[in-house]
Amino acid sequence: MHxxxxxxxxxxxxxxxxxxxxxxxxxxxxMPNENIIxxxxxxxxxxxxxSVETIKKFAEQTVKFLLKQNTKAIVIACNTIASVATxxxxxxxxxxxxxxxxxxxxxxxxxASKNNNIGIIATPTTINSNAYPIAIKKLNxxxxxxxxxxELFVPFIEAGITHHKALELIAKDYLQxxxxxxxxxxxxxxxxxxxxxxxxxxxxGKDVEIIDPAITVSEELFYTLEKNHNLNLQQKVPTYNFxxxxxxxxxxxxxxxxxxxxxxxLEIVNLTE
Amino acid sequence: MHxxxxxxxxxxxxxxxxxxxxxxxxxxxxMPNENIIxxxxxxxxxxxxxSVETIKKFAEQTVKFLLKQNTKAIVIACNTIASVATxxxxxxxxxxxxxxxxxxxxxxxxxASKNNNIGIIATPTTINSNAYPIAIKKLNxxxxxxxxxxELFVPFIEAGITHHKALELIAKDYLQxxxxxxxxxxxxxxxxxxxxxxxxxxxxGKDVEIIDPAITVSEELFYTLEKNHNLNLQQKVPTYNFxxxxxxxxxxxxxxxxxxxxxxxLEIVNLTE
Numbered sequence: 001m002h003x004x005x006x007x008x009x010x011x012x013x014x015x016x017x018x019x020x021x022x023x024x025x026x027x028x029x030x031m032p033n034e035n036i037i038x039x040x041x042x043x044x045x046x047x048x049x050x051s052v053e054t055i056k057k058f059a060e061q062t063v064k065f066l067l068k069q070n071t072k073a074i075v076i077a078c079n080t081i082a083s084v085a086t087x088x089x090x091x092x093x094x095x096x097x098x099x100x101x102x103x104x105x106x107x108x109x110x111x112a113s114k115n116n117n118i119g120i121i122a123t124p125t126t127i128n129s130n131a132y133p134i135a136i137k138k139l140n141x142x143x144x145x146x147x148x149x150x151e152l153f154v155p156f157i158e159a160g161i162t163h164h165k166a167l168e169l170i171a172k173d174y175l176q177x178x179x180x181x182x183x184x185x186x187x188x189x190x191x192x193x194x195x196x197x198x199x200x201x202x203x204x205g206k207d208v209e210i211i212d213p214a215i216t217v218s219e220e221l222f223y224t225l226e227k228n229h230n231l232n233l234q235q236k237v238p239t240y241n242f243x244x245x246x247x248x249x250x251x252x253x254x255x256x257x258x259x260x261x262x263x264x265x266l267e268i269v270n271l272t273e
Numbered sequence: 274m275h276x277x278x279x280x281x282x283x284x285x286x287x288x289x290x291x292x293x294x295x296x297x298x299x300x301x302x303x304m305p306n307e308n309i310i311x312x313x314x315x316x317x318x319x320x321x322x323x324s325v326e327t328i329k330k331f332a333e334q335t336v337k338f339l340l341k342q343n344t345k346a347i348v349i350a351c352n353t354i355a356s357v358a359t360x361x362x363x364x365x366x367x368x369x370x371x372x373x374x375x376x377x378x379x380x381x382x383x384x385a386s387k388n389n390n391i392g393i394i395a396t397p398t399t400i401n402s403n404a405y406p407i408a409i410k411k412l413n414x415x416x417x418x419x420x421x422x423x424e425l426f427v428p429f430i431e432a433g434i435t436h437h438k439a440l441e442l443i444a445k446d447y448l449q450x451x452x453x454x455x456x457x458x459x460x461x462x463x464x465x466x467x468x469x470x471x472x473x474x475x476x477x478g479k480d481v482e483i484i485d486p487a488i489t490v491s492e493e494l495f496y497t498l499e500k501n502h503n504l505n506l507q508q509k510v511p512t513y514n515f516x517x518x519x520x521x522x523x524x525x526x527x528x529x530x531x532x533x534x535x536x537x538x539l540e541i542v543n544l545t546e
Contacts, residue, residue, distance in 0.1 A: 051519050051520060054316050054519045152428055152434075156428075169437075246327045
């Protein structure tokens with residue numbers, strides 16, 4: 001079969017919304033030659049409270065869109081999607097490597113913990129899927145995992161509120177139960193959460209290491225491309241294309257806060273089944 | 274043209290999600306003989322931060338679904354949809370009456386105010402559409418309207434948090450600017466907000482009348498059906514069918530909190546264009 005991609009082909013990164021831009025930020029920092037296509041399914045977010053079947057269907061539509069553009073790798077930058085649809089996506093992607101934020105975060109968490117007590121915070125769907133505990137137990141069955149759904153973190157962050165007394169109070173409600181379990185490592189199981197890392201850290205205290213899977217998934221992408229001799233070695237200015245299914249008020253402003261740079265090529269597309 | 278409905282046909286009520294169930298609750302209380310079909314587009318909520326074009330497209334799909342079931346009236350129970358898509362829906366519904374929560378709420382607010390200073394709280398899309406001020410100014414151009422988007426109220430309510438110090442702090446941030454304008458009437462411009470009326474009232478104080486359009490839209494539906502001789506006069510036990518595009522965790526529990534009764538006939542349907 002003729003390969004449709006080469007080392008100059010773009011990397012496809014996708015999320016239900018805006019959070020995956022924290023992954024793009026880290027890929028750009030680590031691999032400045034790479035062309036990137038980002039897809040955010042804004043019109044149908046949030047995925048975090050949707051059913052497994054719906055999330056699988058939406059993810060398939062997105063991956064088909066990315067594959068049509070001859071991506072050389074697919075990055076699942078959304079923990080909710082990774083928690084329920086990684087196998088479906090790998091089947092669809094065939095020979096193209098699929099890297100997912102959940103597996104990367106699990107490995108980093110398992111590696112970081114010294115006392116084998118790890119906390120996970122994420123959206124309700126990610127927590128209910130039990131995907132992080134399953135992935136971590138496969139790496140080390142001695143590890144104890146304490147999970148907490150933090151339903152309101154995404155709405156706060158998307159409302160642009162990353163420092164506020166109300167956010168602190170809500171965060172304390174969510175995090176206090178984890179503190180009682182003597183965890184030494186906390187995985188941010190949602191790509192939005194790095195934006196409120198300050199608030200989370202100040203509640204957890206300095207003895208708890210915070211794992212940001214948006215960083216570790218970028219490292220794993222780098223290793224995978226390098227191993228497959230697919231790193232882009234051209235010294236050209238790379239292209240970053242951003243596709244969304246809707247562009248709500250303040251989207252670009254908030255997106256650029258996640259990305260730490262401007263989104264010049266931002267286009268609205270319509271996904272159908 | 275042959276009429277597809279009669280007085281025993283169901284009333285179609287729809288919303289982007291769960292909030293419109295507060296309208297169904299009031300219709301059941303006022304018109305206990307009526308059959309009701311409720312549609313909530315859970316898979317694609319929230320509409321409140323989506324673009325006008327996307328909301329129109331989604332609303333058209335929903336109304337087509339309701340019309341296929343020979344509804345005798347359509348109630349737009351979502352302020353965001355009413356603010357941008359009422360004309361589109363009226364064209365589609367043709368001879369079938371369309372009652373919208375936004376027009377009803379505007380009339381009730383304009384009628385209630387004595388000092389002609391009215392406050393409106395709603396989602397960002399409803400506020401940005403300027404639909405409430407436009408509707409109220411048509412009724413009485415002397416009225417001054419003060420609007421405030423309350424982006425986090427819906428996420429709090431859908432997370433099941435209706436009484437919490439964090440919610441009070443967020444509510445104070447939103448409502449304090451309205452208090453400085455000497456309003457005597459506050460319209461709850463989102464069908465979720467009646468569930469946090471206590472918190473809102475305690476901040477606004479007892480001199481501000483709170484208007485709940487979920488009540489006034491049910492009154493208007495009653496008058497419209499009565500005028501058209503379409504009230505259901507059968508003494509049969511009515512049927513309530515609830516259709517959603519997704520059924521997330523806790524949906525039924527939260528829905529029944531909105532509805533104040535059980536949802537026996539709850540079905541997931543798939544909307545396509």
